[in-house]
Amino acid sequence: MTALKPRAKPGPLSLNTATVREQWSLKDCIEGCARHGITGISPWRDKLAEYGIANAARHIREVGLTVTGLCRGGMFPAADAAGRQAAIEDNKRVIDDAAALNAQCLVLVVGGMPAGSRDLAGARAQVQDGIATVLEHAKAAGVPLAIEPLHPMYAADRACVNTLGQALDICDALGSGPADRHLGVAVDVYHVWWDPQLKQQIERAAKRVLAFHICDWLVPTTDLLLDRGMMGDGVIDIPAIRAMVEAVGYDGFCEVEIMSTANWWRRPADEVLKICIERHATVV
Template sequence: MSETILSLNLATTRGSWGFAEAVDGCLRHGITAISPWRDQVHAIGVAEAARMVQTNGLRVTGLCRGGMFPAETAAERQAKIDDNLRAIDEAAALNADCLVLVVGGLAGSSKDITGARGMVADGVAAMLPHAQACGVKLAIEPLHPMYVADRACINTIDQALDLCEMFGPSVGVAIDVYHVWWDPRLAAAIDRAGQMQRIFAHHICDWLVPTRDLLLDRGMMGDGVIDLKAIRAMIEAAGYHGPQEVEIFSAENWWKRPGDEVVQACLERFRTVC
């Protein structure tokens, strides 16, 4: 039986821990994999973050996040691509398994969803040579359809894989259960991703009923209605046995608790319900 490990996405402990505190906290609890956000890395400095990762033998399962490609003017789109090139450098410095791409929603006040999706394809194409030169994989994360307007116009695994097919093997998908659990084509799409060998990350949390906020009310595994074991089985059957990365945005609950309590809950739920 495979020994899947837990990775802590540092959004989960954002309420109490910066990068350095999170590294210390993970080490205290025996967690050896993390996935930081760029603002957390910038706050301590890329070089210092990379030093802490290397010194402590941590695995970085992803850097969050690149993307956000659509914009109304060519100059704005280029500025976003430039920022993505810097994100690639940071992912390389951290030796991250991938740079996670949250691709962006509609361009400004435009209602042209097809146009926005085209800008995403153009953006990935523009950053791909530098990513390949740096050995950084790009993980397109399809986001839940409720984010299509303002965060990501790629909303299903199939749609992300269609995009992956336009590029080489260094562009894959990050599968976050929160975003995809509803999809009637979930099993087929995960199988397809496995056939393509493009599953680069597996994020977990839970869907609460009721959900009180579209962005910041994600649940701890086991507190909601997602069949986490079933989705894990699909992902493992598709050949992915990498870490499961816990990523919980929870402004009114987990972000108000001490990091140690959050991490202990993650580990306990990871053992019992994931």
């Protein structure tokens, strides 16, 4: 079988603010993107709350950035009905925030099992029910929902949806077909690079690929959450995965999301952005 080849140049670069979260506020991130010529940004909710929705939306418009996503909604499973309802209300609020930012999608990190539970299937059912409950609110707000499957190491506490196949099963069950962009998936190479069904599931996703996140998997890795690598420093064949998403029509941003307590969060943020730009041009 002939391997897919990515386009000559990757899509434009977006900064997920997690990449410099320890160095910069959201205001700093917006100004840094403008200064370095990065045209996309994906804020996290805590930094957004610090700056304020109105301030952030105005500043982002002023410098001409595209909001490629808002991180994050989700976290649906809970031990009781009150907890599940609280998650629903929280997701409706963040959908409204995403709409105010004109975000291209709201990324859903769906949540793991409630504390003390061993019912993985039940947690996954709660996730599907939760997304179903907020989907009409998202459609009315014009905010596509992007389910982000996380690596199986997070199944218990962060995300019980761990493969693109599982995420797409939810999309299918809720009536999202291959051309429907109201509900789809975020493809984060850190979480899916290992999946032997990756190419087939990206083909199945088709137009439902709503976001493409890049970083690298280091060997050895010292922390499963906070030791992500810069593109090119690890073992992920990022151009191959980019070719897969491009083959189904994805022509959007490459969003760099690096969480790194021991390395990239310790460096000057301007240096980090310069290296992101270089690696985006050379190894993505």
